[in-house]
Amino acid sequence: MSRDCLFCRIAAHDLDGDIVFESEDVLAFRDINPQAPTHILVIPREHIPSAHEVSSAHAGVLAQMYALTSKLADDEGLSEGYRLVSNVGPAAGESVPHLHMHLMGGRTMTWPPG
Ligand code: 5GP
Ligand code: ZN
Numbered sequence: 527m528s529r530d531c532l533f534c535r536i537a538a539h540d541l542d543g544d545i546v547f548e549s550e551d552v553l554a555f556r557d558i559n560p561q562a563p564t565h566i567l568v569i570p571r572e573h574i575p576s577a578h579e580v581s582s583a584h585a586g587v588l589a590q591m592y593a594l595t596s597k598l599a600d601d602e603g604l605s606e607g608y609r610l611v612s613n614v615g616p617a618a619g620e621s622v623p624h625l626h627m628h629l630m631g632g633r634t635m636t637w638p639p640g
Contacts, residue, residue, distance in 0.1 A: 528573045533624035537571050546598065552590045554598055554629075562609075563632025564602045568594055574625040576614045595629045604631035611639070 528534045536543035537553045544556040546566060557565040570587045574580060580588065599608050608631030613620040 527571075528624075531573055531624050532622050533567075533569050533626060534573050537569065546601075547594060549590070551587050552594055554594055557628070561628075562630040562635075564604060564608070564630065566598055566602075566629040568598070568627045568629060570625055575623045576620055576625055577612050578614050580625070591627055595627060598629055599631065602631060607631065607635075609635045 527538060532541065535541040536545075536555060537548075545553060546556065547554040550571070552568065552570055554566050554568045557567055568591050570584070570591065572584075572587065574584065595608075595610055608629060611628040611630065612626065613628075
């Protein structure tokens with residue numbers, strides 16, 4: 527838990543977040559500035575700065591994150607498909623340096639992303 531980290535503070539219920547799921551290891555909450563009808567952020571409770579810092583020691587929590595995105599996609603009715611995005615570093619648009627996966631759906635996605 528980093529006191530300076532927005533997502534650590536949401537995970538600790540220190541800041542408000544529209545939390546849709548939480549367990550001992552992972553958390554999901556709605557993005558404050560949604561870019562699609564469904565836009566949920568899935569994070570590990572552990573403060574990992576980005577996907578670049580992920581190691582094999584994180585295998586279990588990463589699997590929990592992917593399993594959770596599948597469950598949430600079902601819950602949100604995203605049977606037509608959805609997008610999972612993890613921005614790494616400022617050039618890719620990472621604005622909160624705590625590993626997070628964007629789960630976006632409910633509209634047609636274009637490729638390539640901007
Ligand atoms: P990034 O730009 O790092 O890939 O994604 C960070 C995401 O966090 C952005 O989509 C942004 O809208 C979202 N965000 C930033 N601050 C807050 C907040 O205080 N609460 C919630 N729920 N989302 C936030
Ligand atoms: Zn954090």
